[in-house]
Amino acid sequence: MEFSGFEGFEKRLELHFFGDDPNPTINHQLGLRKLEFESIQQILQAVQCTVVSAVGNSYFDAYVLSESSLFVYPTKIIIKTCGTTQLLKSIIPLIYFANTHLNFTLSSVSYTRGSFIFPNSQPFPHTSFNEEVSYLENTIPSNLCFRKASIMPSKSSSHSWHVFTATQNPHHHIPYEQYTMEICMTELDPILAGKFFRRPDEEKSGNSSGNQMTELTGINEINKEAFICDFAFDPCGYSMNGMDGECYSTIHVTPEDGYSYASFECVGSISDNDDNIVHMLRKVVQIFRPGTMSVSITTCSEYNNEVWRKVTGALEPLGLKCRSCAMDQFPAIGSVVFQTFTPRRRKNASK
C-alpha cells in the first residue's frame, strides 16, 4: 500500500429496521438504543474504530468515534467513518445484533461517500465503488430488492458523489420535508485550518481542547440551540456531534496541509425556518473557507429545485460559484441533489 496522508472523506451508512412495534418513536420505545455497549463495540471492531465519547437525549444517542460518528435512533442507525476504516463490514454484525437481541429486521440501506483523496490506500471492500457495490449486493438480505447504485458526477473528477440504496418497499415512507445535508470541503484556508491544531505544550484533555476549538472557530454559532459533544485529537484533528431535539449535526476536520478536509452534516426540516439552511451554509464557509466544496442534499423530490436554488443563493454571495449540479432519484431515500462550488476568483486567476 502506498504512503498517504489521513483520508478525511467519510463513508456513510444509514440502516433502517422494523420490529414488533409499528411506531416505536411515538410509543417511546428505545428500540436499537437498547443494544448493549459491548455489541456496539463489537460492531465498531469490525469497522476498525473505537468510541471516543457518547451522549444521549430523549430521541437518540450520539457517539464521537476515533474516525467520525455514530448515531443510534430507535429504528435507524447512521455510521460515518473516515481514514482506512472498513465501514461496510458493520452490516453483518448490525443485522445480527438487531435481529437476535431485539427481533428487528432490516428494511432499508443507504451508503454514500465522496471521492477519496487516497483511493489506493483503501482496504477491502472499499478499493473501488464497484467492489463496494458488489459487497453490498452480496451482504444485504435479498428481500431488499429495490436497489440502485450510481456515481453522481461533477465537473471535477476528484469530487463525485457515490450512492447505493436498497429497500424492501418501493413505497418506503420518506419523511416529508425532511432533508439530510452532507457537505465535503477540501483545500481549507491554512490559517483557519491551523485552529484545529493543539498547542504542543498544551496539557488539556481532548474534550476540553475540543470545547475551546468549538468556541474559537465559531462552530458553536452554526446552531446555537444544539448541545455539542466535541473532541480534539493530538496533535491535530477535530470531531463534534450536535444534538437539537431529534436532529443531529456533525463536523469532522482533518487540518493537515496537503490533504486538508472538513465535513459538515445535519438533518432538518425544509419548512422549519426558511433561513436555517442558508445560515448554516454561510457559517460553515466562514469557518473553513474551502478551495472546493460539495453539497449533497437528500430530500423528497418535490423540493429538488427549491433546494439547489437555496444552496446556490446562500453560497454565491460569499464568492463561491456553482460549478456543477446533478440530480437523481433513489429507492429508500428519494431525491439527491449534488452540487460543487469553488471560489469565483479561482477561475479568473487561472485565465
Ligand SMILES: C[S@+](CC[C@H](N)C(=O)[O-])C[C@H]1O[C@@H](n2cnc3c(N)ncnc32)[C@H](O)[C@@H]1O
Ligand atoms: C478523526 S479526525 C476527523 C475525521 C474526519 N472524517 C475528517 O477527516 O474530517 C481526523 C483527524 O484527526 C487526526 N488524528 C489524530 N489522532 C487520531 C486518531 N487516533 N485517530 C484518528 N484521527 C486522528 C488525523 O490526522 C486527522 O487530522
